[in-house]
Amino acid sequence: MAKIILRDLRHTYVASPRIDADWALKKFTLEWADGGAYALLGPSGCGKTTLLNLISGLLTPTEGRILFDGRDVTGASPEERNIAQVFQFPVIYDTMTVYDNLAFPLRNRRVSAREVDDRVREVATMLELDSMLKHRAAGLTADGKQKISLGRGLVRSDVNVIMFDEPLTVIDPHLKWVLRSKLKELHQRIRRTMIYVTHDQTEALTFADQVVVMKDGEIVQIGTPVELFERPSHTFVGHFIGSPGMNVLPCEVRGGRAMFAGETIETANGVSYRGEGKGVEIGVRPEFITFAAEGVPVDVTKVLDAGRYRIVETMTQAGHTIKLLVPEDERIPEGGARLRFAPERTQIYENGWMVT
Amino acid sequence: MSLELKKITKRVGADVTIYETSLVLEEGSFNTLLGPTLAGKTTLMQLMAGLDRPTSGEIWFRGTNVTGVPVQKRNVSMVYQQFINYPNFTVFENIASPLRVAGLDAGEITRRVGQAAELLRLSPMLQRRPNELSGGQQQRTAIARAIVKDSDIILLDEPLANLDYKLREELRDELPKFFADRNCIVVYATTEPTEALLFSGNTATLSAGRVTQFGPTADIYRRPVDLVSARVFSDPPINTAAVTKRGGEVIIGDAIRLPVGAAATGIPDGDYIIGIRPHHIRPQARNGVAASIEGTVLIAELSGSESALHVELNGQTWVSQSHGIHPFKVGSRAKLYVDMDHAFFFDADGRLVVGGG
Numbered sequence: 183m184a185k186i187i188l189r190d191l192r193h194t195y196v197a198s199p200r201i202d203a204d205w206a207l208k209k210f211t212l213e214w215a216d217g218g219a220y221a222l223l224g225p226s227g228c229g230k231t232t233l234l235n236l237i238s239g240l241l242t243p244t245e246g247r248i249l250f251d252g253r254d255v256t257g258a259s260p261e262e263r264n265i266a267q268v269f270q271f272p273v274i275y276d277t278m279t280v281y282d283n284l285a286f287p288l289r290n291r292r293v294s295a296r297e298v299d300d301r302v303r304e305v306a307t308m309l310e311l312d313s314m315l316k317h318r319a320a321g322l323t324a325d326g327k328q329k330i331s332l333g334r335g336l337v338r339s340d341v342n343v344i345m346f347d348e349p350l351t352v353i354d355p356h357l358k359w360v361l362r363s364k365l366k367e368l369h370q371r372i373r374r375t376m377i378y379v380t381h382d383q384t385e386a387l388t389f390a391d392q393v394v395v396m397k398d399g400e401i402v403q404i405g406t407p408v409e410l411f412e413r414p415s416h417t418f419v420g421h422f423i424g425s426p427g428m429n430v431l432p433c434e435v436r437g438g439r440a441m442f443a444g445e446t447i448e449t450a451n452g453v454s455y456r457g458e459g460k461g462v463e464i465g466v467r468p469e470f471i472t473f474a475a476e477g478v479p480v481d482v483t484k485v486l487d488a489g490r491y492r493i494v495e496t497m498t499q500a501g502h503t504i505k506l507l508v509p510e511d512e513r514i515p516e517g518g519a520r521l522r523f524a525p526e527r528t529q530i531y532e533n534g535w536m537v538t
Numbered sequence: 539m540s541l542e543l544k545k546i547t548k549r550v551g552a553d554v555t556i557y558e559t560s561l562v563l564e565e566g567s568f569n570t571l572l573g574p575t576l577a578g579k580t581t582l583m584q585l586m587a588g589l590d591r592p593t594s595g596e597i598w599f600r601g602t603n604v605t606g607v608p609v610q611k612r613n614v615s616m617v618y619q620q621f622i623n624y625p626n627f628t629v630f631e632n633i634a635s636p637l638r639v640a641g642l643d644a645g646e647i648t649r650r651v652g653q654a655a656e657l658l659r660l661s662p663m664l665q666r667r668p669n670e671l672s673g674g675q676q677q678r679t680a681i682a683r684a685i686v687k688d689s690d691i692i693l694l695d696e697p698l699a700n701l702d703y704k705l706r707e708e709l710r711d712e713l714p715k716f717f718a719d720r721n722c723i724v725v726y727a728t729t730e731p732t733e734a735l736l737f738s739g740n741t742a743t744l745s746a747g748r749v750t751q752f753g754p755t756a757d758i759y760r761r762p763v764d765l766v767s768a769r770v771f772s773d774p775p776i777n778t779a780a781v782t783k784r785g786g787e788v789i790i791g792d793a794i795r796l797p798v799g800a801a802a803t804g805i806p807d808g809d810y811i812i813g814i815r816p817h818h819i820r821p822q823a824r825n826g827v828a829a830s831i832e833g834t835v836l837i838a839e840l841s842g843s844e845s846a847l848h849v850e851l852n853g854q855t856w857v858s859q860s861h862g863i864h865p866f867k868v869g870s871r872a873k874l875y876v877d878m879d880h881a882f883f884f885d886a887d888g889r890l891v892v893g894g895g
Contacts (some may be wrong), residue, residue, distance in 0.1 A: 232820075424843035
């Protein structure tokens, strides 16, 4: 188990990088506490797999240092780093039994037969593989095989970190939610540092205490699931996490007050704004907007009934679309209406970043 | 003018894959087939398309019996979950192929391909080949090809299932717009209740080879005729429990007593099965809902903006779904408020007695 520090890390696949876009991973520093559950979340091409490979030692960073418990492992091989990895597709030995597959990483390190047995049975119980220990892995479904892969990742007690790279890709949808929660529970039980890479927000938010959201090689926010929802630090986070995503509206800011559609909008961070007024936007999620007697004038243009709530689309006179969520029992005005943005959940963004 | 399935069935050997089904799909309508994997959605679509023949019954289109008329002789498009494209054609030519077959002139082809590509965010990629595209872009190419020609019937078999969720959200929003001014019949198969709801239109709920209910989507969702239809139309799964109604209370097992709720006050005392959708069981009190249950958290799941909790109480699992991010620790105790005004009451055979919402 280890505390992981990534210091001034930067990586490129280009021989002589010139422009910003040449960097697959832009410069950042990150500290991960021993025993934490972390997720790297972002769309494909955001740099999350590059980051994972840097931590595991499959890649050496162009710049920066990687420390495990204070020890510099920047140039160390994957073996020296003592890491367990679970990949997208099962990596197992088909000819071996489930038991021998789970025992393999331990026997490889000359762990005593008794301890091997204890560990294998413990992990098998956690993953509900007990009844299959004597079966050959070849006969298992894709789900079953991937469970063995997970088990092989979890079986060693001496690893610095366990890394999961989109581990539920091959899992059937109705089993996914079972395994999602299972992994969270496993982490709470064994408290080892775990890093989980995914493009799926539900997997990331369900698993992790801290989620690292990435976009175009850059970390745009590190936060708890609640923080990502309530205070997205970049408009991308507001859009990417949550469905429907955050409303982002152009505005002006004067003396700490945001102006939009001729109305003054109270925001949580307006007083902090010291900028020039360029590229300034208001971000507010659909769940933090309500119909009110006063506020932004709009026309209701579309109502989508999602069952448990309605997604109401409205439009301002200037043609900006604003979506809000309305609970199933509440009335929706027809035609003209006014919208109130909850001040504590409305933020000002400048060039995409939340003003602080 | 419509597509009519008249008492069709489908058997494969001794197995019945589609039990007797009669449906009328009107021109210009958007129809969702909603059901779990293996419910019979794909089989039903293949019968509609003429890719397969019913064992019995007839299929009529625009007043003509088309039973057994093969797909080639009918103006039908179909998109599968697993995308299929021509590997040697560019994206443009892939999308244009049905229009070339139909003999449209070059200007019209360019216009229509451009429109479909715009909708599916493929405009910058028209000159690439499928193997130079991501999986999502390849699937969008297949969808574009299906919608580009003026088919009478467009069948979409879980076309968004392999796309990432943000793109799915966008396409779900835009697909119906594309069909809005056309006269075609759209049939869309999905396993996801939310998708059916957001498409609006009509929904047929399917379970184990049977169409259990068909009608305007919101009606089917709010008034399922039976427990099976209610189950198909609820994700996370609807909570069910065998109860005894006595006066103003429902009694579950020995320990749990809940108020009957507004909808069911008038029904006779006796044994029922109640169904409560997960969003009517919440970790916070709302609208004066006072009835509550308390149990141990088995699963706590957070999506981007919603939280699902699975709570165990007296050997039964209750599922709650609420808006916002509400982290709960697995193994901790949770109190959940039950909105009985929205509970469904089913009889012993699973037929709806009362309830709505």
